Amino acid sequence: MNQEAALSVALIEDDAVLGRSLVQRLRLAGVATHWVRSAAEGEALLRRHRPTMVLCDIRLPDESGEALIARLMPELGTTPVVVMTAYGGIEQAVRLMRLGVDDYLAKPFPVQQLLHKLSGFAELQRARADPEAGAAGAQGMPGWRSPPMRALHSLLGRTAETGVPVLITGESGAGKGYMARMLHDMGSRAQEPFVVVDCAALPAELAQAEAVLLGQEGVGQGSAAEEVPGLVGQAGAGTLFLDEIAELSTALQARLLRLVEEQVFLPVGARRPRPFRARIVAATHADLRSMTTRSSFRQDLWFRLSVLDLIVPPLRDRPEDIDELACYFLRRVTGGRAETSFNFAADGLAALRAHSWPGNLRELRNRIERAALFAATSQIGAADLFPERSRSGEPPDAAAGPHPVGQPMSSNSSDSIEEGRQSLAEARDLAERQHISLVLAEHGGRLGDAARALGVSRTTLWDRMRRLGLKAR
Numbered sequence: 524m525n526q527e528a529a530l531s532v533a534l535i536e537d538d539a540v541l542g543r544s545l546v547q548r549l550r551l552a553g554v555a556t557h558w559v560r561s562a563a564e565g566e567a568l569l570r571r572h573r574p575t576m577v578l579c580d581i582r583l584p585d586e587s588g589e590a591l592i593a594r595l596m597p598e599l600g601t602t603p604v605v606v607m608t609a610y611g612g613i614e615q616a617v618r619l620m621r622l623g624v625d626d627y628l629a630k631p632f633p634v635q636q637l638l639h640k641l642s643g644f645a646e647l648q649r650a651r652a653d654p655e656a657g658a659a660g661a662q663g664m665p666g667w668r669s670p671p672m673r674a675l676h677s678l679l680g681r682t683a684e685t686g687v688p689v690l691i692t693g694e695s696g697a698g699k700g701y702m703a704r705m706l707h708d709m710g711s712r713a714q715e716p717f718v719v720v721d722c723a724a725l726p727a728e729l730a731q732a733e734a735v736l737l738g739q740e741g742v743g744q745g746s747a748a749e750e751v752p753g754l755v756g757q758a759g760a761g762t763l764f765l766d767e768i769a770e771l772s773t774a775l776q777a778r779l780l781r782l783v784e785e786q787v788f789l790p791v792g793a794r795r796p797r798p799f800r801a802r803i804v805a806a807t808h809a810d811l812r813s814m815t816t817r818s819s820f821r822q823d824l825w826f827r828l829s830v831l832d833l834i835v836p837p838l839r840d841r842p843e844d845i846d847e848l849a850c851y852f853l854r855r856v857t858g859g860r861a862e863t864s865f866n867f868a869a870d871g872l873a874a875l876r877a878h879s880w881p882g883n884l885r886e887l888r889n890r891i892e893r894a895a896l897f898a899a900t901s902q903i904g905a906a907d908l909f910p911e912r913s914r915s916g917e918p919p920d921a922a923a924g925p926h927p928v929g930q931p932m933s934s935n936s937s938d939s940i941e942e943g944r945q946s947l948a949e950a951r952d953l954a955e956r957q958h959i960s961l962v963l964a965e966h967g968g969r970l971g972d973a974a975r976a977l978g979v980s981r982t983t984l985w986d987r988m989r990r991l992g993l994k995a996r
């Protein structure tokens with residue numbers, strides 16, 4: 524390992540023999556090691572010292588390592604935590620990783636394994652500290668600071684190499700698609716195709732949908748007849764990502780079940796099934812479990828898909844991630860010049876932290892992109908990010924025609940209405956237009972979701988939009 528002198532481990536282990544031996548071996552490898560033997564001492568150590576990595580035993584004399592970590596996790600930030608366990612096996616490891624633990628070592632383990640993990644974490648920390656770092660750095664991986672996201676990251680890492688189906692659930696815009704892509708990129712499938720199936724956009728007619736999904740044999744005439752591969756075949760040995768899986772028709776659910784259970788698929792017109800080698804990752808914001816009780820989703824398929832159930836928490840449940848994500852989106856929109864061209868004013872950051880983010884990361888990204896486009900100064904403030912809250916709105920621009928939904932409405936002051944020129948009806952329509960437009964943008968233009976968020980029926984929303992001159996995207 525390089526730069527060992529800079530590495531340090533906080534070791535919390537009550538077993539004197541193992542503790543002494545680990546200290547010796549780590550010091551020999553040039554790793555500064557602080558060893559304590561109880562949870563209380565561990566807590567005191569971690570409050571005054573931030574190591575490269577925390578290595579903690581699960582059974583401690585005064586408190587369990589699990590309880591200690593659960594309590595300290597919010598303060599540990601991005602400091603990696605590895606637990607040593609002789610008991611419990613995988614169930615315990617999964618529970619610990621849900622707490623935010625980064626990895627575990629089953630006793631007895633070779634010290635080389637520990638050193639390997641340590642150097643990996645050190646590499647990640649260097650990448651995070653370096654703004655020019657690549658995919659593993661802060662630019663490539665923002666929003667993983669909070670305990671639930673750290674836990675998810677650990678789970679992704681552990682399962683990236685396995686082929687088990689994964690079901691990703693979470694609110695709209697929380698990052699399910701992003702997570703699916705990460706799972707693909709983290710394993711050896713990264714070199715293989717990542718094929719997205721938007722289940723909501725498959726043709727309504729079964730034969731057409733089957734052809735898109737499974738492919739079709741004998742397309743064309745006579746000897747020129749050939750097989751047109753479907754999305755399933757195109758996935759090869761990579762990942763087949765089934766987005767919005769709850770939208771899949773009952774007939775296609777049956778085809779998918781065969782794919783998952785038997786690892787084969789039959790293109791339209793083919794006599795012999797083809798082998799299926801890709802990993803299936805499905806995502807939905809719907810509650811599949813309750814759909815199975817209403818028989819709108821097959822229970823057997825749900826069981827098969829949810830071997831590993833990853834829940835992406837909504838942004839409001841991980842406030843620790845907001846600042847980093849906001850800076851990341853700002854850097855992206857300004858082509859990496861955030862520090863020199865744009866910055867968040869204090870009230871801007873405070874407003875971002877206080878918002879409840881019903882549209883999750885998509886809403887955050889949209890608001891920042893819009894603010895960077897329309898902000899009057901290089902300091903992005905609360906009014907740039909939440910223009911709908913400011914008293915002065917923008918005038919309905921008759922000449923511009925209907926405003927496309929999902930795109931921000933201008934908050935440019937030159938467009939704003941001069942005080943006293945608006946009738947009450949105009950002011951109300953303007954506020955309504957802005958609000959509907961924003962909620963639709965937050966929900967990716969999906970009328971159903973936006974209607975739910977606005978507390979009206981789809982038809983009412985559609986009517987209002989028509990009357991206000993708003994067009995669906």
Ligand SMILES: Nc1ncnc2c1ncn2[C@@H]1O[C@H](COP(=O)(O)OP(=O)(O)OP(=O)(O)O)[C@@H](O)[C@H]1O
Nearest residue numbers: 665666694695696697698699700701808884885967
């Ligand atoms: N950890 C992350 N870091 C950076 N950007 C992210 C992260 N997670 C999500 N995003 C971005 O946030 C936006 C929304 O994410 P994504 O499309 O994955 O959400 P989703 O949960 O799949 O939404 P939907 O259910 O509406 O399809 C995308 O632009 C995505 O690139």
